[in-house]
Amino acid sequence: MPEYKVPLRDIRFVRNELLDYDAHYQRLPGGEEASADMVDAILEEGAKFCEQVLAPLNRVGDQEGCTWSESGVKTPTGFREAYQQYVEGGWPSLAHDVEHGGQGLPESLGMVVSEMIGQANWAWGMYPGLSHGAMNTLHAHGTPEQQATYLTKLVSGEWTGTMCLTEAHCGTDLGMLRTRAEPQADGSYRISGTKIFISAGEHDLADNIVHIVLARLPDAPAGTKGISLFIVPKFLPDAEGNNGERNAMNCGSIEHKMGIHGNATCVLNFDGATGYLIGPPNKGLNCMFTFMNTARLGTALQGLAHAEVAFQGGIRYARERLQMRSLAGPKAPDKPADPIIVHPDVRRMLLTMKAFAEGNRALLYFASKQVDIVQRSTDEAERNAADALLAFLTPIAKAFMTEVGFESASHGMQIYGGHGYISEWGMEQNLRDARIAMMYEGTTGVQALDLLGRKVLMTQGESLKSFTKIVHKFCQAQADNGSIKAFVEPLAALNKEWGEITLKIGMAAMKDREEVGAASVDYLMYSGYACLAYFWADMARVASEKLASAEGDKAFYEAKLKTARFYYDRILPRTRTHVATMLSGADNLMSMDEREFLIGD
Secondary structure (H helix, E strand, C coil), X not given: CCCCCCCHHHHHHHHHHHCCHHHHHHHCCCHHHCCHHHHHHHHHHHHHHHHHHHHHHHHHHHHHCCEEECCEEECCCCHHHHHHHHHXXXXXXXCCCHHHCCCCCCHHHHHHHHHHHHHHCHHHHHHHHHHHHHHHHHHHHCCHHHHHHHHHHHHHCCEEEEEECCECCECCCHHHCCCEEEECCCCCEEEEEEEEEEECCCCCCCCEEEEEEEEECCCCCCHHHHCEEEEEECEEECCCCCEEEECCEEEEEECCCCCCCCCCEEEEEEEEEEEEEECCCCCHHHHHHHHHHHHHHHHHHHHHHHHHHHHHXXXXXXXXXXXXXXXXXXXXXCCCCCEHHHCHHHHHHHHHHHHHHHHHHHHHHHHHHHHHHHHHCCCHHHHHHHHHHHHHHHHHHHHHHHHHHHHHHHHHHHHCHHHHHCHHHCHHHHHXXXXXXXXXXXXXXXXXXXXXXXHHHHHCXXXXXXXXXXXXXXXXXCCCCHHHHHHHHHHHHHHHHXXXXXXXXXXXXXXXXXXXXXXXXXXXXXXXXXXXXXXXXXXXXXXXXXXXXXXXXXXXXXXXXXXXXXXXXXXXXHHHHHHHHHCCCCHHHHCCCHHHHHCCC
16 A cells, blocks of 8 residues: 655645735635644644544555444444544634634635545545535524534534435436425424435444435425425434434445445435424525535545545556666666656656646635635625636536546556556555546536536626636736746637637537537536646746746756646647537437437347
8 A cells, every 4th residue: 555645745836836825815804814834734733644644544444344233333443533533633623613613714724634634545534524514504504503503513523414415216316306304393394214325424433413404395396496404413412412312313224335435325214303494495405505515626626636646656656666678778777677667658647647636736726715715705796706716616626626536546556557456555446436526426427517508608608707817817927928838828729719619519509408418528628628727837837937036946846847748748638639529519419219229239
């Protein structure tokens, strides 16, 4: 199993040198508490916890998995103790309101800690990760009484939270859900139904689990307009807010999964369980989007995590493994063969993983800045602009980052050859764990429809312009910068083409709405590659400036420039295929009758 090391140098590069987080925090109300010294201390301590406590449990979790019994679910060896250390260290409260026991630090700082945790041990990290979404939902939509009862315990980490949407007959199509909520005389509701695929739905890490559940009221209209949102705790709080009697719900089973074995994915049965309404009746889906958007950015982070883990494992192995000789002649003549890092194809895979990990880190941290602004800025126009930009970037981040994260995990496994296919090296676990990320919290296809249909075409392209204007201004400002001309000119052309392609698809969709679905996944992937092209051009700008001024680590900045060149020369050309396919029309997908799929069987 490769040793995991938190990539602190690159984290600091993106935060401090590329995105100037220090100035960003000083502009945020309450953000001034996140001084450079405090942030560094948090990063250093977080790295120690992740490297020394969580990473050694990653393989343990995969091999042992979770154990179900009628009395509950037992997590793998060491998971409970690690969670206790996490709570004692104050990590759950990092980015939550002081009034509920939090430390009041910006959301973006919590995201960096989540990145470290996810890379060290994704299965373990899902337990506090789901709690984070529950906290955001209660903060946005809970009553003061609900916040006092539940949010305070969640912020401290004493309790954890989940999101309960999916039912056996409906996944993404939540309008079909059947879970019922019967109103009671005391203002509570009796919740009845079964939810499946509930991550962290039952475990032994915390004293209570607060389930955020979608259900229907008796008089609810059909479809998504008739969904309400409820708090359903595993144990009902008593008058002092502590655990009282067990609620009428249970974990019927846990799923046998391809990966993330250390996290319990549960079937939860609600048998007239006591629940409490969050937000207005029949507006539950609107409220749940607070949780879902948190989860989507968290899943984007998973794509980054698997790319980083694959790269770290791949680079170590490639420098040590001896196989064949370099085509240009021996590079290690004193050894029986050369290390495989000398071979072009191995370098292709390593550079692909590096380009995706570092490029996606920049994209995610940029999105995290928008989260901070939406949550804390006192300028309404600034908040609205950041919210529009975040709405556009979220489906791209979730889908694109998980797709290329899985690709990276596959490259990491491939570098090991046959050794990558066996469990002791950890690469096959990384690949298995990565696969779900393209499916939960909305599949790539669902995110693509959201991006192209709702976010772009339904706003007449205004959502797209929120990002392309940033790219346009960058290209204008750097037009005479000869050191990055090789990046700025193709980026400017790509940015222009992005708008032109959008217009073509929109015009085609006016004649046939199937054109949107037919083009959407290619459009999303094109958009992801275009976003990373901007961030790699900007990283190249920073690196070239540092090299010109002879500041800092020369080798680090030279590697940035070379990775940027690799991205533009070897990865960005993928957009040409996406252009051809998305503009080829819907007919090549939709003309075949469904019976024709079966001809020959």
